[in-house]
Amino acid sequence: MTYPLELQQLRVFYRTRDGEVAALRNVSLSINAGEIVGLVGESGSGKSTLGLAVMRLLKPSAARVTGSVHVGGQDLYSLTDDALRLTRWRHIAMVFQSSMNALNPVLSVESHFRDTFLAHDPTMRKSAIQTKTAELLELVRLNPAVAHNYPHELSGGMRQRVVIALALALNPSVLILDEPTTALDVVVQRAILDQIRHIQQQRRLAVLFITHDFMLVSSLADRIAVLYAGELMEVTAEVTGDTALHHPYTKGLMRAAPRLLGTRVTIESIPGEPPDMRTLPPGCPFYDRCSQRLPRCQKTPLPPRTGETFIRCHLVDDSITVHHDIGGDPS
Amino acid sequence: GCGQSGTTTAASNAPQHALQVIPGLNGAFQDNFNPYSGSALSGTLGLIYQPLFYFNLVGTQVYPLIGKSYQWSNNNQTLTVTLRPNVKWSNGTPLTPADVVFSFDILKKFPALDTNGIWTHLTSVTAEGNQIVFQFKQPDVPFAYFILGQTYIVPEKIWSQFSNPATVTNQKPVGSGPYLATNFTPEVYTYEANPLYWGGEPKVHTLKYLDYSGNESATLALASNKIDWTDLFVPNINKVFVSKDPQYNHYWFSTGGTLFLYPNLANPLLSNLAVREAISAAINRPQLTNVGEYGYEPPATPTGLVLPPEKTWIDPQLPAQDTHFTFSPAKAVKILENAGYKRNAQGIFTAPNGTPLSFTIQVPAGWTDWDTDCSLMAQDLKQVGINATVEQLSFGAYYSDITTGHYQLAMSWSNMGPTPYYLYKSLLAPKNPGNFEGWSNPVTTAALTQYRTSSNPAVQRQAIYTLEKAVAANLPAIPLIYGATWYEYRTQYFTGWPSASNPYAQPAPYNYPAEAIVLTHLTPRS
Amino acid sequence: MSYFLRRLGFLVLSLWAAATINFILPRLMPGNPAILMIGRFKGQISPAALHALELQFGITHAPLWQQYLIYLNQLVHGQWGLSLTYYPVPVSKVIAQSLPWTVGLVGTATVLSVGLGVTLGVFTAWRRGGRWDTILPTLATFTAALPYFWLALLLLYGLGYEWHWFPLAHAYSTNLTPSFSLTFIFNVIRHALLPAITIVVSSIGGWLLGMRNNMIQTLGEDYVLFGEARGLSERRLMIHYAARNAILPSLTGFAMALGLVVGGALLTEVVFSYPGLGYQLLQAVQNEDYPLMQGLFLMIAFAVLVANFLVELVYAKLDPRTRGGVSS
Amino acid sequence: MTVPLIRAEHLSVRYRRARGGDILACRDLTLTVQAEETVALVGESGSGKSTIGKTFVRLIEPSAGHLWFRDRDVAHLAGSALMDYHRAAQMIFQDPFSSLNPWHTVAHHIRRPLARLQHLRGSAAEAEIDRLLEQVNLTPTGQFRDKYPHELSGGQRQRVAIARALAANPVFIAADEPISMLDVSLRADVLRLLESLQTRHALSFLYITHDLASARYLAHRIAVVYGGSLIELAEAGELVEHPAHPYTRLLLAASPGSPMTGALPETEQSAPDLSPMRSGCPFAPRCPHVMDRCREVMPDWTPAAPEHDVACHLHA
Amino acid sequence: MTESPRRRSQWHEWWSIFRSDRRPLVGLILLAVLVAASLAAPWLTPYNPSATVFTPFLPPSGHHWLGTTANGQDVFAQFVYGGRISLAVGFVSGFVATALAVLLGMLPAYWGGRVDTIFATFTNIMLVIPGLPLLIVITAYVHQTGPFTIALVIGLTGWPWGARILRSQTLSLAQRDFVVAARLAGENRLTILLAEILPNMLSLVAANFVFATIAAILAEASLEFLGLGNPNAVTWGTMLYWAQTGQALLNGAWWWFVPPGLGIALVGLSLSLINFGIDQISNPRLRVSNVRRQRSEPGRPALPSQQKVGEPL
Ligand SMILES: Nc1ncnc2c1ncn2[C@@H]1O[C@H](COP(=O)(O)OP(=O)(O)OP(=O)(O)O)[C@@H](O)[C@H]1O
Numbered sequence A: 001m002t003y004p005l006e007l008q009q010l011r012v013f014y015r016t017r018d019g020e021v022a023a024l025r026n027v028s029l030s031i032n033a034g035e036i037v038g039l040v041g042e043s044g045s046g047k048s049t050l051g052l053a054v055m056r057l058l059k060p061s062a063a064r065v066t067g068s069v070h071v072g073g074q075d076l077y078s079l080t081d082d083a084l085r086l087t088r089w090r091h092i093a094m095v096f097q098s099s100m101n102a103l104n105p106v107l108s109v110e111s112h113f114r115d116t117f118l119a120h121d122p123t124m125r126k127s128a129i130q131t132k133t134a135e136l137l138e139l140v141r142l143n144p145a146v147a148h149n150y151p152h153e154l155s156g157g158m159r160q161r162v163v164i165a166l167a168l169a170l171n172p173s174v175l176i177l178d179e180p181t182t183a184l185d186v187v188v189q190r191a192i193l194d195q196i197r198h199i200q201q202q203r204r205l206a207v208l209f210i211t212h213d214f215m216l217v218s219s220l221a222d223r224i225a226v227l228y229a230g231e232l233m234e235v236t237a238e239v240t241g242d243t244a245l246h247h248p249y250t251k252g253l254m255r256a257a258p259r260l261l262g263t264r265v266t267i268e269s270i271p272g273e274p275p276d277m278r279t280l281p282p283g284c285p286f287y288d289r290c291s292q293r294l295p296r297c298q299k300t301p302l303p304p305r306t307g308e309t310f311i312r313c314h315l316v317d318d319s320i321t322v323h324h325d326i327g328g329d330p331s
Numbered sequence B: 001g002c003g004q005s006g007t008t009t010a011a012s013n014a015p016q017h018a019l020q021v022i023p024g025l026n027g028a029f030q031d032n033f034n035p036y037s038g039s040a041l042s043g044t045l046g047l048i049y050q051p052l053f054y055f056n057l058v059g060t061q062v063y064p065l066i067g068k069s070y071q072w073s074n075n076n077q078t079l080t081v082t083l084r085p086n087v088k089w090s091n092g093t094p095l096t097p098a099d100v101v102f103s104f105d106i107l108k109k110f111p112a113l114d115t116n117g118i119w120t121h122l123t124s125v126t127a128e129g130n131q132i133v134f135q136f137k138q139p140d141v142p143f144a145y146f147i148l149g150q151t152y153i154v155p156e157k158i159w160s161q162f163s164n165p166a167t168v169t170n171q172k173p174v175g176s177g178p179y180l181a182t183n184f185t186p187e188v189y190t191y192e193a194n195p196l197y198w199g200g201e202p203k204v205h206t207l208k209y210l211d212y213s214g215n216e217s218a219t220l221a222l223a224s225n226k227i228d229w230t231d232l233f234v235p236n237i238n239k240v241f242v243s244k245d246p247q248y249n250h251y252w253f254s255t256g257g258t259l260f261l262y263p264n265l266a267n268p269l270l271s272n273l274a275v276r277e278a279i280s281a282a283i284n285r286p287q288l289t290n291v292g293e294y295g296y297e298p299p300a301t302p303t304g305l306v307l308p309p310e311k312t313w314i315d316p317q318l319p320a321q322d323t324h325f326t327f328s329p330a331k332a333v334k335i336l337e338n339a340g341y342k343r344n345a346q347g348i349f350t351a352p353n354g355t356p357l358s359f360t361i362q363v364p365a366g367w368t369d370w371d372t373d374c375s376l377m378a379q380d381l382k383q384v385g386i387n388a389t390v391e392q393l394s395f396g397a398y399y400s401d402i403t404t405g406h407y408q409l410a411m412s413w414s415n416m417g418p419t420p421y422y423l424y425k426s427l428l429a430p431k432n433p434g435n436f437e438g439w440s441n442p443v444t445t446a447a448l449t450q451y452r453t454s455s456n457p458a459v460q461r462q463a464i465y466t467l468e469k470a471v472a473a474n475l476p477a478i479p480l481i482y483g484a485t486w487y488e489y490r491t492q493y494f495t496g497w498p499s500a501s502n503p504y505a506q507p508a509p510y511n512y513p514a515e516a517i518v519l520t521h522l523t524p525r526s
Numbered sequence C: 001m002s003y004f005l006r007r008l009g010f011l012v013l014s015l016w017a018a019a020t021i022n023f024i025l026p027r028l029m030p031g032n033p034a035i036l037m038i039g040r041f042k043g044q045i046s047p048a049a050l051h052a053l054e055l056q057f058g059i060t061h062a063p064l065w066q067q068y069l070i071y072l073n074q075l076v077h078g079q080w081g082l083s084l085t086y087y088p089v090p091v092s093k094v095i096a097q098s099l100p101w102t103v104g105l106v107g108t109a110t111v112l113s114v115g116l117g118v119t120l121g122v123f124t125a126w127r128r129g130g131r132w133d134t135i136l137p138t139l140a141t142f143t144a145a146l147p148y149f150w151l152a153l154l155l156l157y158g159l160g161y162e163w164h165w166f167p168l169a170h171a172y173s174t175n176l177t178p179s180f181s182l183t184f185i186f187n188v189i190r191h192a193l194l195p196a197i198t199i200v201v202s203s204i205g206g207w208l209l210g211m212r213n214n215m216i217q218t219l220g221e222d223y224v225l226f227g228e229a230r231g232l233s234e235r236r237l238m239i240h241y242a243a244r245n246a247i248l249p250s251l252t253g254f255a256m257a258l259g260l261v262v263g264g265a266l267l268t269e270v271v272f273s274y275p276g277l278g279y280q281l282l283q284a285v286q287n288e289d290y291p292l293m294q295g296l297f298l299m300i301a302f303a304v305l306v307a308n309f310l311v312e313l314v315y316a317k318l319d320p321r322t323r324g325g326v327s328s
Numbered sequence D: 001m002t003v004p005l006i007r008a009e010h011l012s013v014r015y016r017r018a019r020g021g022d023i024l025a026c027r028d029l030t031l032t033v034q035a036e037e038t039v040a041l042v043g044e045s046g047s048g049k050s051t052i053g054k055t056f057v058r059l060i061e062p063s064a065g066h067l068w069f070r071d072r073d074v075a076h077l078a079g080s081a082l083m084d085y086h087r088a089a090q091m092i093f094q095d096p097f098s099s100l101n102p103w104h105t106v107a108h109h110i111r112r113p114l115a116r117l118q119h120l121r122g123s124a125a126e127a128e129i130d131r132l133l134e135q136v137n138l139t140p141t142g143q144f145r146d147k148y149p150h151e152l153s154g155g156q157r158q159r160v161a162i163a164r165a166l167a168a169n170p171v172f173i174a175a176d177e178p179i180s181m182l183d184v185s186l187r188a189d190v191l192r193l194l195e196s197l198q199t200r201h202a203l204s205f206l207y208i209t210h211d212l213a214s215a216r217y218l219a220h221r222i223a224v225v226y227g228g229s230l231i232e233l234a235e236a237g238e239l240v241e242h243p244a245h246p247y248t249r250l251l252l253a254a255s256p257g258s259p260m261t262g263a264l265p266e267t268e269q270s271a272p273d274l275s276p277m278r279s280g281c282p283f284a285p286r287c288p289h290v291m292d293r294c295r296e297v298m299p300d301w302t303p304a305a306p307e308h309d310v311a312c313h314l315h316a
Numbered sequence E: 001m002t003e004s005p006r007r008r009s010q011w012h013e014w015w016s017i018f019r020s021d022r023r024p025l026v027g028l029i030l031l032a033v034l035v036a037a038s039l040a041a042p043w044l045t046p047y048n049p050s051a052t053v054f055t056p057f058l059p060p061s062g063h064h065w066l067g068t069t070a071n072g073q074d075v076f077a078q079f080v081y082g083g084r085i086s087l088a089v090g091f092v093s094g095f096v097a098t099a100l101a102v103l104l105g106m107l108p109a110y111w112g113g114r115v116d117t118i119f120a121t122f123t124n125i126m127l128v129i130p131g132l133p134l135l136i137v138i139t140a141y142v143h144q145t146g147p148f149t150i151a152l153v154i155g156l157t158g159w160p161w162g163a164r165i166l167r168s169q170t171l172s173l174a175q176r177d178f179v180v181a182a183r184l185a186g187e188n189r190l191t192i193l194l195a196e197i198l199p200n201m202l203s204l205v206a207a208n209f210v211f212a213t214i215a216a217i218l219a220e221a222s223l224e225f226l227g228l229g230n231p232n233a234v235t236w237g238t239m240l241y242w243a244q245t246g247q248a249l250l251n252g253a254w255w256w257f258v259p260p261g262l263g264i265a266l267v268g269l270s271l272s273l274i275n276f277g278i279d280q281i282s283n284p285r286l287r288v289s290n291v292r293r294q295r296s297e298p299g300r301p302a303l304p305s306q307q308k309v310g311e312p313l
């Protein structure tokens, strides 16, 4: 079968003053239609890089990409510039991390829609554009009159909705959301997430939802992919259950967030800091910070894994039971 | 007489080449032919309006213009001018004695127009038939120069109508001169020959006065052989200009007024003749000429007379050391030592009372050749143990300093007239505005009076001889070099230009009313 | 409304300040115009003329505050007086005669320079790292540092005098009479070319570099990337997303430059003997021509302020954030 | 009960703005913070949380009301008296990237308040710097002292900011969203640090956040503000378990980790009116239970439960 | 990644920016050569720059590297000695203008209130007054137009544009949390201004200095070209003046006219090239280091275009 989005052995290297530095290493991930995959990880783990690489938006002068990205079975990286331009929003769209600044301050909301439509269909009629714009704005629960506003006249939440509406404009099959709500108030965030989920189900979108907020994504996503130092450590479908097997890093992320309800559980932070991407150890990149590390974790490379779900950890190799203490004391 | 008989025989089908003039560097021209305006367009005085006579400052000629002759009487207190008959205004009406009288009376009525102070000397101007009678308050023979040569005659009919003649731009001038102003733009204005001119229609039909504000573009135009007549300062003129067309390109940098180093005689050190002599001996005048002035402005002579134009005035009995300067630092040192000055630790001479010979030399900022001259002099003076520092001041500050005696040494100009009297009067007459140094001496004052009150050339000559000796011996101001009148001309289209060998009139286009004399002497090359 | 009033207040205040500075400045200079007139002739006119000139020029020795009040009063009544340099030509006439040439030459050159500079800046930034991006900014840096009067002289000498490609001076050939004929217009353009090139060459670099900097800053903005992601054409992105935003910080600079156009390009005009205002300004200052200086300074101040005001209007057109409301 | 550490009484803060009229970012606020207590201030963006925090540490002078510190009104202090107050009341800012000067070393940031507020100089100051760095777990201190902010991670920077606040040896710290700009794993770090500092130094915190979960974690009591007004105040557990005000309920429903699904309980999403002329409940335009009264009168402060007060006409 | 193993101080980082881009380095070297040449003038040439002892208009040769002037001065000697004053004037007035810009731009801005309004208005008014005429008036007023009077005057009139830019930057920096935090730490206003705000504007100040210096060198040359300086001082400006009055080009003496202008252009070029480096340093995107978890980037100082471009003199 063809996935709406399929990444194989994706690697991204940034060109820096210290030479090329890998920001993503051998990432393989597929998303089904109608599925939301959450991508979590600390800052700098490569989440946005992944999003941009999937969109083929990394500047060739700044970054080198190997591996493949297939959108609807089509290899994005073998397209010509023009074909790429046309494929982009029609098949795969993205909402940026900093959507607050994703709208051109000197253009009205309407112009953004017009630009988007005309870029892909120069013959589109003005009236058609207007009706579609109104429809899309209503889809994200905005008053269609907002079309005449300029970005600065909108609140952050409204801007975010406009950006999401723009992302849906050409009815793509894949949607990448890079921290679409981090800058927002919880109430607004929740409203937007509800809408995203609603639309996603309606249109059977394949969604890659990038965030660093484990709590947020766990209630939203069908699967969660955990990125650490440019590598996928785990892809899991179930996070709440106590029995599920998890990578120590995933568990660390879970334990770090305070709970809203229930008994007050002491939170714990993951000690240490993410590794320097320029000087990664040969073994597990999490080795330095892992509380359950084994001697061989330091030198032995992590096993390559693919599939719907997987864990890449030497503990799991040996079928050693990982203790699940995320729930703390179940009293 | 210098009247030209109009010749029309040479007239050909091809229009005559218009004579191209750059009358000095200017901002865009402003349409202003008011003879009373200091900024009237070049040619207003001379080509359009004329005085009664023209006195040649580079030669000895006196050209009768509207006047035909003049005469002193009544103990030199009455000057009578006989007018030339049949002079017409360019609008065809005759020029009457009443016009002449009016041209003087208007100066009385509007003192702002009387830039020569005519009415401080006259009591009345009246017409008697064809004659104009000027009554003087006191005998002042040389002042006739201003009355006869510097006062322009205007038509009463037109000028009596202006409530304030000073503020009129007079764009359609009616004059008695050889040319008519015909066309004006900010870049070029045109004169055409006046067919009604009393001396006959000039042979040069058309004059184009061009506006150049940039020295560079003007010189390039000159070097491109596009200009027939101008007064640009051009260094290395033989290479830059003459060599571009040696057959036709010529120049003559005639000497103008003498430049002096003025000592403030109120200064106890500078009032000492020895100090002035030492300074004079220490100055390397040829160097000023060659380095400061591109070799164009020759060293002056001790009498201050402008040579060669005034060479006929030189006292043949003048001792040799008073006819030219010798540069001698050694002599300067000796003079000071003899006068009892001693060198201090810094090598600077000090007066017996202990004050060192240390002076400032004032010079207007931006007059760069003078600035250079002064710095050369300062170096010269240092050589002989006199400390001098150059002070460059804005012109306003400089001028008020030298006129009010707030200076020690200053480089400045002197005034010039048809005879050396004008220089000496301005330089030596007590309280005279040009007497910056504050000279006052019974001998010179008496000599000036002697000249002023006599119309007898021999008496006048004796007075000048006295003054020459006094100046050379006392150095009330120290002559440096002669100013120069820049003047370049081309003979490709027109001949008859004044030159060193034929200095019949001041040669530069800005010399008024001399330019009219020059233009009426030119003939087109056929 | 209150905003408008405040702008108006600033305008009036600025004009008053310019007028006052312009009253004080020449009077700080030693001497007076009559004395300077004597200086212009290197003493060739008789010293008796000083008094007469002072009389003509109406130089009073009244207390300064009195002169100031009279001066302000005349200004308010639009009387700019008679130029002393060109006495008795009215200041308004001196200005009116030279202004069109200056505006024509310097204005066109400035607009050209801004236009070209901005375009090239946009272009080089867009092709960042490319060949043109290494050549043009470096070249621009160099031309911006050229002393332009030096450049003017070199051009005048080389292209004008040696090679005869361009005329040596003036705004039009002196054998033509100004008219609206094609010959005359071409002649004017031919005469303006060399000075205009000088102005453009020496000022284009600043605009290019400034615009390039802003562009690069803007190109890093998310909305440009988001536009690219949406598949917008390069043209649209470059012009409507990047350049349109990048130009905003330079607008004040444009306003200043446009306003100062009426001050003329002094040295360029002098070198090419162009009949513009620059040389008049120099002469006015050097001759302490109070009325002419006053007229010119006020006109310049006025032009700059008006240009600023206009640019504010344009700004509002280009940047919706300034159109009322609270900017974020 | 003893004298509270800090008590705001009818505190209001008015901002003058060039255009669009003045706004009341804090309106008639009455709130106490006891010694060694953490009070969390939650509310949506723009509700006036930072304003309140800055007023509590007197970076802003209130336009009305009193601010009692122990038994002294510090609302209008200035000059050295204000400096004295700053010895007791400090602040931690939201953004560790802009709260440290990129030009100064870690040690310098801490040395300045020591010198100005504690008059510590020389080796005594240096020893104190080491001690403070240790307290915020920036060890070995020698390794951090001479670093520049850009050489530190976000969490480390926030620790420096905390150490700087501690340098004044305060009894009260307003922590303005100290973790909102930090990464997940670092958030826990800083929360734990604040927790431990409180017990070790007998500190009181005004913990400003929009994240109910962390408020519940760190605070003893939670105060909810909306549109510049305090609308609910209760013990932390009580508030999240039994929210009384419709806005609090909305907030809770929207917070990640809440079990509530389905549409949010609100009618529309407009920003609250902050103009001084407003008379009714700030939440009225969004409230699903809005009554006429709500738009006209600001509800009184009423107990919804013991130690649980709310300003809502529903509970009157 | 959060930490680089090589812990570099700010200065190191800046230096590495200088090294990595070739242009600032070229600029530095160029400037260094020009400065060194003028400093080493007595060793580079045996001739006195003012001595009029040689044959006029000699073309460049082994004896006279750049030929001689119309008065028989050695052009190379004039060039290296003249560079001294031209550079000194440039730097002095660049310094004065920058100092004034800092003083009149920053202080009132941080003081705020009416003081700020008054000074901002004053600055805007000063901007409206055309520079060269103002210079001419002031040089006329100040007696003695030596190169350093001119430098001072140029400095005194060259500040408004910089002041305006620095003012807006100060206003934006004053809102930053670290400034607020400094207030909490008990710092007084002056300390905050000097120790907290000023350092963060150094790159802007440096850029301002660069452009003020270029403008000053050009302005000085313009004044002297108009004959308003001291013609006996040897500077690049007076060289141009004398070359122009001496009709160097018409005499074919390009070697007299070209070097001073080229010298000025090269100084300007080198400074602008150096400014590319400063520009990069001041670009906040490079300064915001690799660790970040920012929701947005608040208060990013927008660099207004730093040049007062295209003011025709
Ligand atoms: N243009 C670039 N040049 C060099 N390195 C880069 C570039 N962009 C990102 N990186 C590096 O690549 C790594 C991954 O960055 P990325 O932005 O993808 O992280 P992220 O997971 O999205 O972080 P965040 O949660 O902060 O958004 C980081 O170490 C970052 O410093």
Ligand SMILES: Nc1ncnc2c1ncn2[C@@H]1O[C@H](COP(=O)(O)OP(=O)(O)OP(=O)(O)O)[C@@H](O)[C@H]1O
Residues within 6 Å of the ligand: D015, D016, D017, D023, D025, D043, D044, D045, D046, D047, D048, D049, D050, D051, D052, D210, D274
């Ligand atoms: N200096 C100021 N001048 C004018 N208005 C201000 C000022 N500071 C804040 N405001 C306004 O006051 C209101 C409250 O601001 P405040 O920063 O206190 O809110 P907040 O709750 O901290 O918001 P956030 O969660 O976004 O930090 C907002 O409407 C804001 O726009």
Ligand SMILES: [Mg+2]
Residues within 6 Å of the ligand: A047, A048, A049, A097
């Ligand atoms: Mg990211």
Ligand SMILES: [Mg+2]
Residues within 6 Å of the ligand: D049, D050, D051, D176
């Ligand atoms: Mg806040």
